[in-house]
Amino acid sequence: MSQISKVLEKIKEDIAGKKVLEAACGRAEFSVYASKTAQEVYCVDLVDFRLIEEIKECKNLTFELMDVTDMKYGEQTFDTVVMYNAIGHLDTVISEAITESKRVLKAGGRLYIISSFKMDKNVIEDKVIPYLQESGEKYTVEADKTYTYVQIEK
């Protein structure tokens, strides 16, 4: 099982049959895997040159060039938003990226910040968690041998 399949197995209740957004998707490999069980997947990034070819074969997957701090989606559009191996690249816009992700989440939806990267784990510890504490967000943090999972409730 690939590493992404393990992540998807862990958060399957928020992916299977759901409308999912991957923010700062890069290659969009997470989105390609998620699209196999999700109802619909959208993924956004500032650039498109990293996208993997398989994205073209996924009929329920849409990529759009977009800044995660200023998305064109309406309020309460998605059941689930995921930032996968990406938070280290959003370290200067953490509050904006989280606020915007929560805006597009439906009531009761979840934002996941998930990473296996050391750089991202440092950003989670040094910036994301202090921000969540200061802003009174409802969240949990879990880690296994590979990944750190931050789950934020709307």
Ligand SMILES: C[S@@+](CC[C@H](N)C(=O)[O-])C[C@H]1O[C@@H](n2cnc3c(N)ncnc32)[C@H](O)[C@@H]1O
């Ligand atoms: C580590 S990379 C790719 C992560 C991706 N999940 C993957 O596995 O390929 C992080 C990505 O964040 C994107 N990014 C950085 N700032 C962004 C922003 N404000 N809005 C959207 N994407 C952004 C970068 O373009 C880059 O593709």
